Each structure stands twice: as structure tokens, then as C-alpha cells.
Amino acid sequence: MFLSIQELVLRDLPIAEVFSPGAVDYFDAHLRQVSDLVVRGVAILRQPTMEILVKGHLSVEMQADCDRCLEPASFPLSLDFDLVYQPLPAAMPEEVVLSPEETEIAFYRGLGIELADVVREQVLLALPMRRVCRPDCRGICPVCGGNRNLVNCGCRQEWVDDRWAALRNLVR
Numbered sequence: 001m002f003l004s005i006q007e008l009v010l011r012d013l014p015i016a017e018v019f020s021p022g023a024v025d026y027f028d029a030h031l032r033q034v035s036d037l038v039v040r041g042v043a044i045l046r047q048p049t050m051e052i053l054v055k056g057h058l059s060v061e062m063q064a065d066c067d068r069c070l071e072p073a074s075f076p077l078s079l080d081f082d083l084v085y086q087p088l089p090a091a092m093p094e095e096v097v098l099s100p101e102e103t104e105i106a107f108y109r110g111l112g113i114e115l116a117d118v119v120r121e122q123v124l125l126a127l128p129m130r131r132v133c134r135p136d137c138r139g140i141c142p143v144c145g146g147n148r149n150l151v152n153c154g155c156r157q158e159w160v161d162d163r164w165a166a167l168r169n170l171v172r
Helices: 005-010 115-126 163-172
Strands: 001-002 013-019 031-033 037-046 051-065 072-087 105-110 112-114
Touching: 001 005, 001 115, 005 037, 005 112, 013 112, 013 115, 051 112, 051 115, 072 115, 112 115
Parallel strands: 072 105
Antiparallel strands: 001 112, 013 037, 031 051, 037 051, 051 072
8 A cells, every 4th residue: 555645635645555465575585474464554745845744553463583593483463553654855965863853753765655664664663672482482402402491401512711721832
């Protein structure tokens, strides 16, 4: 769905979209959408500033490889969003100091905003930085490569402090 300035001038646009898995590209091969992405809300144009307000709610279940054991991990998301988009100024200085309020504002270029881009950003921001299947995930054994959640391999890993290796060679 394209949130067009021309339509927003006439009326507020209600948003009721369902993105099936694969419809939104998350630019991450290890991140998968496993349920429909349901978006409900409204897009409003503020005149004369031409700011686009996008308010709504989204829900989806995402799946990613666990950062510790590489098994699939599910991340159900349900969140509200309230976003402001301003038209991109024609001439932008190279460096700009932003106030805390300005960090809440995004920019658009052209005749409007693509809703898929808005929801992609919200989903990616809602996902945890460390994607683990469960808080007590034990990960992969660095010796044999086995999943420690499934098998207790019993491998012993010896830690060697390599900082003193050069000095040990001098003594020998």
C-alpha cells in the first residue's frame, strides 16, 4: 500500500493490510516471517507542513536462527507505532545537530511513503539485538560442534593465556 500525498490531501487513509510471509523483504537471510503481518491504523497529513503521521498496530511472528545454538527461535511481536514523516528538504547541510525531538522524525522523498517500508522498520526495531531461543540456551560446543541443549558432550576446553606465549619461548 502506498500512502500517497495526493490521497492524504483529500482524506485520512485507514490502514488495514495483511502482508503474507515473503511479501516484505527484511534484508536478512536468517530472519523469516512465519505468520501474516497484520497492520491496522491510519495515515494523516498535517498541512501546511506536509508531515505524514502514521499511527497503528502491527502483529507478526518472526523466526531467526538462535545466536547461541543456531536452532530456529520464534519471536512473536505485537506493537503500537506512532510515526511522523517530514518531506526531505531540497538542500540538506552535510552535518546537522539534531535535538532529541528531531530524532523521533523520519523523512520521505517524493509523493508519499510505502507502507511495507514503514512496517519493515518497525519489525526490525522491535526484534531483540541478541536473538536466543531461550534465556538458558547453552549454545554450541566449541570443541565438537554439538548443540549443548540436546547433548551433554563432555568435551573439555583448555583455556591458554596466549599473552605470555612469546616469553615462554625465550625461556626454553
